[in-house]
């Protein structure tokens with residue numbers, strides 16, 4: 001069961017600040033959007049599909065949150081710059097970028113097509129770089145800011161049929177450490193979060209391995225199988241929830257994150273350490 005964390009953050013902790021969250025309309029990104037908005041931040045949700053970004057905006061606005069949404073494909077560097085400039089112009093600042101957008105699917109490396117490789121690396125790694133580079137001048141001009149990118153743990157070990165995503169996320173880790181050092185003089189803190197398994201709709205679709213692959217179908221629809229997986233493979237005994245990840249993003253965005261940069265926070269109930 002998810003801990004009752006409702007009282008951890010003060011309701012106005014991030015009031016007056018502005019966040020841009022790529023992929024903020026579904027799954028983990030939506031959990032991050034919800035929590036930051038509930039702490040008073042203005043949240044801009046950016047992704048490709050209106051059924052994600054518009055419906056999330058409507059859902060959050062109905063709770064009284066300050067939220068807007070905009071169409072964005074993070075692979076398109078020019079569009080990324082337009083979106084960042086329009087957010088900065090409209091709100092006069094941009095305090096937090098959350099690089100959460102990603103694409104993923106299982107595919108054997110021997111037959112992975114160049115387009116499939118390109119699509120995932122372009123969304124996960126190029127997208128993270130495009131967005132980070134675009135917010136740099138805005139954050140520099142305002143005297144600082146925070147970037148939090150979403151990584152994973154699968155590249156800490158070999159993970160068959162995931163060469164594209166593991167390579168891209170290893171790149172995100174490298175980018176996080178390098179930008180942290182390079183942009184510290186501008187007071188831009190650059191960190192990453194590495195979630196363990198969180199059964200979002202997106203990941204359930206992406207992580208359904210072919211039966212003959214021998215890879216465990218960890219997101220099998222049957223609740224009983226999911227319970228068994230959590231008991232046997234996640235030391236803390238439960239699946240993750242978007243809120244588990246959102247809490248760390250809120251912490252990093254808060255004054256408590258002032259002296260944290262270049263860190264990659266694994267939030268996975270101990271799963272990757274215990275993986276067998």
Ligand code: NAP
Nearest residue numbers: 023027028047048049052073074101102197198200202203
């Ligand atoms: P998800 O719901 O599928 O989220 C992916 C989001 O990215 C969607 O909102 C999607 O919105 C957006 N997106 C995809 N391509 C995009 C593009 N080219 N430009 C802009 N936005 C794009 O999956 P999730 O499980 O919440 O994953 C969120 C993040 O956590 C990802 O970075 C993922 O790698 C990471 N992660 C997840 C898990 C897990 O177990 N769930 C574990 C480790 C890491 P549109 O379709 O509207 O563009």
